[in-house]
Amino acid sequence: MMKPKGWRELTPGAVILEAGNAVEFKTGSWRAFRPVWREENCIQCLFCWLYCPDMAVIVRDGKRADFNYDYCKGCGICALECPGKKGNKAIIMQEEGK
Amino acid sequence: MATELRLKELSKKEELFTHGHRLCAGCGAPIIVKMVLLASEYPVIACSSTGCLEVSSCISEYTAWKIPWIHSAFENAAATIAGVESMYKALKKKGRADKEIKFVTFCGDGGTYDIGLQSLSGAMERGHDMLYICYDNGAYMNTGIQRSSATPLGADTTTSPAGSVVPGKLQQRKDLTKIMAAHNIPYAAQASPSHWLDLMKKVRKALKIKGPKFMNILSPCNRGWRSRTDDAIMLSRLAVQTCYWPLYEVEDGVTRITFKPKEKKPIVDFLKPQGRFKHLFNPENEWIIKKFQEMTDKEWELLLKSS
Numbered sequence: 272m273m274k275p276k277g278w279r280e281l282t283p284g285a286v287i288l289e290a291g292n293a294v295e296f297k298t299g300s301w302r303a304f305r306p307v308w309r310e311e312n313c314i315q316c317l318f319c320w321l322y323c324p325d326m327a328v329i330v331r332d333g334k335r336a337d338f339n340y341d342y343c344k345g346c347g348i349c350a351l352e353c354p355g356k357k358g359n360k361a362i363i364m365q366e367e368g369k
Numbered sequence: 370m371a372t373e374l375r376l377k378e379l380s381k382k383e384e385l386f387t388h389g390h391r392l393c394a395g396c397g398a399p400i401i402v403k404m405v406l407l408a409s410e411y412p413v414i415a416c417s418s419t420g421c422l423e424v425s426s427c428i429s430e431y432t433a434w435k436i437p438w439i440h441s442a443f444e445n446a447a448a449t450i451a452g453v454e455s456m457y458k459a460l461k462k463k464g465r466a467d468k469e470i471k472f473v474t475f476c477g478d479g480g481t482y483d484i485g486l487q488s489l490s491g492a493m494e495r496g497h498d499m500l501y502i503c504y505d506n507g508a509y510m511n512t513g514i515q516r517s518s519a520t521p522l523g524a525d526t527t528t529s530p531a532g533s534v535v536p537g538k539l540q541q542r543k544d545l546t547k548i549m550a551a552h553n554i555p556y557a558a559q560a561s562p563s564h565w566l567d568l569m570k571k572v573r574k575a576l577k578i579k580g581p582k583f584m585n586i587l588s589p590c591n592r593g594w595r596s597r598t599d600d601a602i603m604l605s606r607l608a609v610q611t612c613y614w615p616l617y618e619v620e621d622g623v624t625r626i627t628f629k630p631k632e633k634k635p636i637v638d639f640l641k642p643q644g645r646f647k648h649l650f651n652p653e654n655e656w657i658i659k660k661f662q663e664m665t666d667k668e669w670e671l672l673l674k675s676s
Binding site for chain 2 (some may be wrong): 275276285287289290291292293294295297298301302312316317318320321322323324326327328330332333339341342344345346347348350351352359
């Protein structure tokens with residue numbers, strides 16, 4: 272996290288010049304439940320990536336990789352929307368710290 | 370080259386709304402922004418009026434936007450983006466810019482249905498080349514769930530509290546998409562994040578059209594709807610399947626329904642998972658559910674007839 276600036280150091284109009292610098296703020300600590308990816312049940316539908324409100328599902332070259340736990344807030348949308356394979360979900364929610 | 374509207378291809382595009390924004394877990398708004406920006410084939414300049422999305426995406430010194438983005442006051446997002454669009458047109462005329470850029474707003478229902486309606490109506494009438502997107506979560510969620518004119522009948526909010534005196538909001542919600550279509554703009558549509566392909570196709574279509582465009586997108590809010598954090602997509606799907614939120618577009622005055630549910634579900638399916646409608650299931654409030662169902666049926670019939 273950056274140090275708060277005094278008014279003299281702010282840009283005119285408090286314009287933020289660095290695009291997308293919110294990545295410096297990690298929201299992963301908000302999480303109470305952690306999504307766990309089970310690769311063997313994954314059909315690569317990418318719905319988890321599409322519906323994730325926190326852009327916390329990593330996709331490389333069109334293939335799903337793991338979660339980005341630095342930002343995942345643990346809402347569980349991915350787990351609910353996951354179609355899984357033969358009725359077995361590829362994402363399950365686990366309580367943090369257990 | 371346009372990216373095919375397939376998830377595999379879209380996932381290779383850069384995400385222009387980054388993580389690190391501070392919207393609640395399970396919020397619908399960032400999903401909508403992500404889908405809209407992924408669908409766009411043009412560079413976009415955006416503007417948001419005051420609301421959840423605005424306050425949470427640019428908390429002092431941080432921005433989650435990777436595109437030029439302006440925070441406007443509550444009532445004038447449409448006027449702000451109209452000004453930007455006019456300025457860019459002037460620059461083009463003077464030969465100082467030549468890129469094709471699209472101008473989009475992302476505003477909540479408070480800033481659209483209520484406070485920003487005059488500036489929106491004005492900008493649509495003046496015919497600016499812009500796309501106004503309203504993410505409709507059905508109340509002033511940012512300030513603590515006060516009723517707005519987008520709040521559905523019977524919903525419990527802090528300014529229409531359900532109790533022994535009133536059974537939640539007594540009025541029906543405003544049909545803003547129809548109000549905007551009545552401006553005779555080239556394109557007005559309604560979409561839901563659960564039907565992502567439909568949403569993206571509408572965005573693509575809208576951005577290709579010159580002139581003022583409007584899209585109303587349902588955005589579930591688990592805090593205000595008193596539901597679970599993981600059901601944003603499920604609830605928006607139910608809203609479509611119960612015809613509470615029909616998916617349609619009005620292009621040059623011609624209405625076209627883009628999704629007809631095979632089997633229209635009863636409105637109870639949509640109301641039941643939401644705590645804001647919990648009191649409606651008490652015997653004394655049954656009439657509201659009945660009225661809700663009648664209203665939904667009537668509006669759906671009207672829509673079927675007009676298409």
